[in-house]
Structures are given as C-alpha cells and as structure tokens.
Amino acid sequence: MLVKDVMRSPVLTVEPGMTLEEAYRFLLEKGIRHLPVVAEGKLVGILTDRDLRLAMSHLNPGGPLPGSTPVAAAMTRKVVTAHPLDPVEEAARVMREGKIGCLPVLEDGRLVGMVTGIDLLDALLKLTGVTEPSGRLEVRLPDRVGELARLTGFLAERGVNIHSLLSYPEDGGFVRAVVRVNTLETHLLAEGLRQEGFEVIWPPKKPW
Amino acid sequence: MVIYRDEYRLYDFGPSHPFSPVRLEMLTSLLHALGVWRQPLEPPEATREEVLTVHSERLVKRVEAASRGERVPDLEYYGLGTGDTPVFPGMDRAARILVGGTLEGARRILAGEKRVLQLGGGLHHAQYDRASGFCVYNDLSVAIRHLTQAGLRVAYLDIDVHHGDGVQWIHYEEKEVLTLSLHETGRYLFPGTGHIHEIGRGEGVGRKLNLPLEPFTEDESYLEVFEALVPWALGAFRPDVLVVQSGADAHYQDPLADLLLTTRAYEAILRLILEYAQAYTGGRVLFTLGGGYSLDATVRVWALLYLVFHGLPLPERLPEGWLKEWQARLEKPLTPTLHDPQAPRAPYPEIPRKEEIARRNLLTLERLMELVRPHLVH
Numbered sequence: 001m002l003v004k005d006v007m008r009s010p011v012l013t014v015e016p017g018m019t020l021e022e023a024y025r026f027l028l029e030k031g032i033r034h035l036p037v038v039a040e041g042k043l044v045g046i047l048t049d050r051d052l053r054l055a056m057s058h059l060n061p062g063g064p065l066p067g068s069t070p071v072a073a074a075m076t077r078k079v080v081t082a083h084p085l086d087p088v089e090e091a092a093r094v095m096r097e098g099k100i101g102c103l104p105v106l107e108d109g110r111l112v113g114m115v116t117g118i119d120l121l122d123a124l125l126k127l128t129g130v131t132e133p134s135g136r137l138e139v140r141l142p143d144r145v146g147e148l149a150r151l152t153g154f155l156a157e158r159g160v161n162i163h164s165l166l167s168y169p170e171d172g173g174f175v176r177a178v179v180r181v182n183t184l185e186t187h188l189l190a191e192g193l194r195q196e197g198f199e200v201i202w203p204p205k206k207p208w
Numbered sequence: 209m210v211i212y213r214d215e216y217r218l219y220d221f222g223p224s225h226p227f228s229p230v231r232l233e234m235l236t237s238l239l240h241a242l243g244v245w246r247q248p249l250e251p252p253e254a255t256r257e258e259v260l261t262v263h264s265e266r267l268v269k270r271v272e273a274a275s276r277g278e279r280v281p282d283l284e285y286y287g288l289g290t291g292d293t294p295v296f297p298g299m300d301r302a303a304r305i306l307v308g309g310t311l312e313g314a315r316r317i318l319a320g321e322k323r324v325l326q327l328g329g330g331l332h333h334a335q336y337d338r339a340s341g342f343c344v345y346n347d348l349s350v351a352i353r354h355l356t357q358a359g360l361r362v363a364y365l366d367i368d369v370h371h372g373d374g375v376q377w378i379h380y381e382e383k384e385v386l387t388l389s390l391h392e393t394g395r396y397l398f399p400g401t402g403h404i405h406e407i408g409r410g411e412g413v414g415r416k417l418n419l420p421l422e423p424f425t426e427d428e429s430y431l432e433v434f435e436a437l438v439p440w441a442l443g444a445f446r447p448d449v450l451v452v453q454s455g456a457d458a459h460y461q462d463p464l465a466d467l468l469l470t471t472r473a474y475e476a477i478l479r480l481i482l483e484y485a486q487a488y489t490g491g492r493v494l495f496t497l498g499g500g501y502s503l504d505a506t507v508r509v510w511a512l513l514y515l516v517f518h519g520l521p522l523p524e525r526l527p528e529g530w531l532k533e534w535q536a537r538l539e540k541p542l543t544p545t546l547h548d549p550q551a552p553r554a555p556y557p558e559i560p561r562k563e564e565i566a567r568r569n570l571l572t573l574e575r576l577m578e579l580v581r582p583h584l585v586h
Contacts, residue, residue, distance in 0.1 A: 133399035159291035184398040
C-alpha cells in the first residue's frame with residue numbers, strides 16, 4: 001500500500017494573500033483541518049486550524065493577529081512532505097516522529113495530494129481486512145525462514161481463504177501473525193494447527 | 209404451530225461439515241421419543257421470485273448453476289464453493305425449502321396465528337449478493353420482508369453466538385425493521401462485525417442494535433444484559449411481530465465459539481422471549497433454528513425450545529432408548545439429562561476473569577443504549 005493509494009486528491013489549497021478570517025471560514029465550510037498554501041504553483045507553507053486559532057488568540061506570544069492578516073504570516077514554512085510512491089508505513093512513521101497531522105504529497109515539485117492521520121486510519125482498517133466476513137486467528141511463529149509459508153500452506157490445504165495477514169516482530173525471536181480467514185471454524189483450524197506444532201494464541205484451547 | 213418437513217435435511221454440505229442435518233434427525237427423534245411430537249405443518253418451498261425479494265438475481269443464477277453441477281468461474285466471489293459454504297447438487301432447492309418454511313411462518317402470522325416455531329432455517333449470514341458462513345439464502349429476511357410488505361413492524365432478535373450480519377445489512381436502511389443481535393464480539397469471531405456502532409443508515413438509523421459480548425461470558429452476565437436491553441428496545445420500537453433466530457451455539461460445549469451458556473440460561477432466555485412477545489407484540493412470535501455445532505448441546509437446547517414453546521413440562525432425564533441409539537451411532541457419550549449437570553459437578557472450570565467479563569458486558573450495554581437512545585426513544 002503506497003501513499004498514492006490512500007492520499008486525497010485533488011487538494012484544496014489557498015494563496016498566501018488570503019486573510020486569516022477567510023482561511024478559517026474556508027476550513028469550516030470544507031470540514032478540513034489542514035490548508036496547504038500555494039504560490040505560483042509551488043507549495044510555500046501549511047496552515048492548520050490550530051495555527052489559525054492560536055494566531056488570532058490572546059495566547060499568541062506576539063498578541064492576537066487581526067483577521068485581516070494574510071495567511072503567510074501564520075503558516076509553517078518548512079513543510080514535511082511525502083512522495084506518491086512512498087509506502088504508507090513510511091508516511092505514518094514521519095508523521096508520528098514529527099508529531100504532525102498531515103503530509104502534502106509532492107511529485108516533481110507539484111502538489112498532487114494530501115495524507116492525513118485519518119487516511120492512515122482508513123489504511124489500517126483496510127490492511128486488517130475487517131470489512132469481509134471473517135474469523136480471526138493469532139499464531140506465534142519462530143522468527144525464521146519458511147514459518148509463515150508453513151502457516152499459509154496449512155490454510156491453503158484446507159481450502160481456507162485469507163482476507164488479510166498482519167505480522168509483527170515479538171520479543172524472544174518470535175513473529176506474531178494475525179490472520180483474517182473466511183471461515184466460522186477457527187476453533188477447528190486452531191486445533192489442527194496445534195497438532196502440527198503451531199503455537200496458537202487465539203482462539204484459545206478450551207479446557208473442557 | 210410447528211413448521212417442518214423432512215426435506216429440510218437435504219440442506220447438507222457433507223458428512224464432515226458442522227451444519228449437519230443430523231441435528232434435525234436427532235432432534236425430531238428425541239421429540240418422538242419424549243412423546244411430545246405433534247404433526248407439523250409441511251410448508252411449500254419458496255419460489256425463485258420469493259428469494260429475489262431479498263437477494264440479487266446474479267447470486268441466485270450462480271446458486272442455480274452450481275446446483276446443477278455447472279462450472280461457475282466466479283463462484284467464490286459470491287461466497288460459494290468455499291470451505292464453509294461448499295456447493296452440493298440440489299443446493300438451490302434445498303435452500304429454497306428452508307426459506308419456504310420460514311416464509312410460511314410469516315404467512316401464518318399474517319393469517320392470525322400467534323406462535324410459530326419453524327424447525328429449521330435461521331440462515332442469518334446470507335447477504336443480498338453473497339452466500340456466507342453456511343448460509344445460501346436468507347430465510348429470515350425473506351420472511352421479514354413479507355411481513356413488512358404487509359405493513360407490519362418487525363423486531364428481529366438474534367441469539368446465535370455469531371453476529372446476524374446478513375439480516376442486519378439487508379434491512380440496514382429500513383425503519384420498520386428493528387434488528388437486535390447478541391453475539392460473541394467480532395473482534396475474535398466470525399463474521400467480524402456486529403459492533404455497537406453499526407446502528408443503521410438513513411431511515412434505519414437507531415434500529416439496528418448489536419451487543420457484542422466478551423468471550424467466556426457466562427449465564428448470569430448474559431441474562432443481565434439481555435433483560436436490560438431486549439424489553440427496553442422492544443418497548444421503544446413497538447413492533448407488531450417478533451422474529452427470533454434461536455442459534456444454540458452460545459452453549460459452552462459449542463466447538464466453534466467461546467460463550468459459556470448452559471441450558472439453564474437457554475431455558476430462561478426462551479421463557480423471557482415468550483413473555484416479551486406477550487407484552488410487546490400481542491404474543492406474535494416466529495422462531496427459527498440457526499447455528500449450533502455440538503450435537504449433544506444443540507439438540508437439548510432445541511428440545512427445550514420446543515417444550516417451552518408448547519408450555520410442556522420439562523423431563524429431567526432423556527429417554528434411555530434414544531440415548532442408547534444415538535450414543536451408538538455417534539460413538540460417544542451424550543449428556544443423559546435435558547439440562548446440563550449442575551454444581552457441585554460444574555460443567556466447565558471456573559473462569560478467572562468472570563467479574564471483569566461481566567463488567568465489560570455492562571459497559572458495552574451502556575454505550576449501546578447511549579448511542580441508539582436518541583433515535584429509538586421518542
């Protein structure tokens with residue numbers, strides 16, 4: 001999944017000369033929180049609803065700016081951006097580390113899209129496959145070659161289709177695999193997996 | 209009135225499949241052995257047109273073709289030919305026979321009958337455009353649509369351990385259908401849906417209620433939330449008729465899920481449902497069967513349903529001859545009593561998280577009621 005698969009496009013932008021008051025109305029009207037500022041086709045800054053509210057507030061260190069101030073005075077100039085071919089996880093990491101809520105997406109210097117935290121949540125939902133009727137299996141695998149293949153091979157042999165498969169490293173040399181499968185019979189699958197030596201976390205083994 | 213015909217058992221995915229017609233064979237033979245079997249009404253099979261009141265033509269065409277043994281390349285896209293819902297010869301007719309039974313139940317209710325028990329059906333996972341989870345056609349939705357087209361307001365109550373997703377989605381935008389599903393949370397269990405936030409869309413907002421329960425929920429906690437939610441929702445919605453999917457797979461012996469109901473909870477639930485029908489729908493209630501994959505538990509739960517439905521006394525022990533015959537056939541011991549064994553020999557080990565589970569279920573109930581109250585209560 002790449003940034004171009006989750007970004008919004010086209011993007012609503014404003015010009016640096018727009019006033020703060022106009023910009024705030026624009027945000028409210030469009031129901032968005034981030035405004036890229038574009039001059040002569042180039043991204044020159046970004047203005048969030050929080051920037052706007054602070055700029056016009058008594059809490060603003062330099063005192064409140066009048067509503068007629070151009071947005072150029074309140075926008076952030078050094079904008080962190082992404083490329084359409086960046087993987088989504090990389091976008092997520094940049095946003096998390098920078099504690100920022102959106103990434104304008106640039107291609108050849110042109111603004112072609114925007115990714116926000118909400119878009120990344122949508123991506124997560126899609127990655128987990130929860131929209132398809134499915135049961136859930138959770139298996140702890142040794143972190144070595146061929147283990148995941150053994151698991152998916154087991155499912156394939158039983159005619160079970162995989163809607164989604166997430167895996168992540170665990171301490172102690174393990175990988176946790178979370179699998180959404182198109183079957184009601186996850187308990188029976190789990191039993192079969194245990195017989196094959198897999199460590200199944202969910203569904204649990206019942207003691208009766 | 210009971211609706212049943214032997215051909216319900218044609219709905220058969222094969223000997224190793226959990227949705228087994230043996231359940232019906234065991235149940236009817238037990239009711240015979242108990243001496244309580246009354247001649248049921250034999251329903252006609254539903255027509256293609258009746259199925260099309262809730263399903264897409266393209267799904268029906270594929271079911272028909274697959275039933276004739278034709279190769280259909282995009283079958284899996286329609287949820288068929290999978291491990292859960294494989295294809296078998298005559299599948300279309302077998303599914304239509306089950307639909308016919310539930311639909312006949314709806315017709316009888318319209319004709320003035322109060323209580324109807326359909327000893328089959330309950331295929332609540334089948335969706336508009338897709339078969340799913342052992343369910344080819346959605347008999348419940350066909351019956352519900354028949355009732356709403358006659359101008360009735362329908363409350364659908366689903367006590368199967370799996371979320372009643374098919375019925376929910378088919379009627380998701382309809383204001384005259386209340387769906388109410390209590391199930392093990394989709395976080396862990398098929399079909400993965402049934403979150404409290406699924407409350408309907410458009411005119412249907414606030415009329416689709418889901419109470420996802422924690423795995424290992426036991427009798428007391430289940431009954432606590434059931435008694436708080438169901439009469440409240442029925443009182444607010446004021447339905448004309450109650451349609452109940454009586455899945456038996458929330459029982460602790462069920463091999464596919466993780467709720468821990470005993471037959472005592474089931475008896476209480478069934479009695480409460482009849483009480484609620486009396487109080488909120490003038491006594492009009494249509495029961496169907498549903499999931500239930502432990503033969504031992506499912507047959508006892510549905511026998512309870514049959515006995516409570518008819519107001520008959522409950523026997524303590526099951527008939528010896530019947531037990532002997534079925535233990536030999538299944539090659540395993542069966543519980544010799546109608547009810548599960550009780551303390552001091554508890555049927556399953558103590559659950560250490562009992563209190564926490566009950567608290568979380570109450571919290572889920574509170575959140576659900578908060579969410580739907582503005583829409584449901586006027």
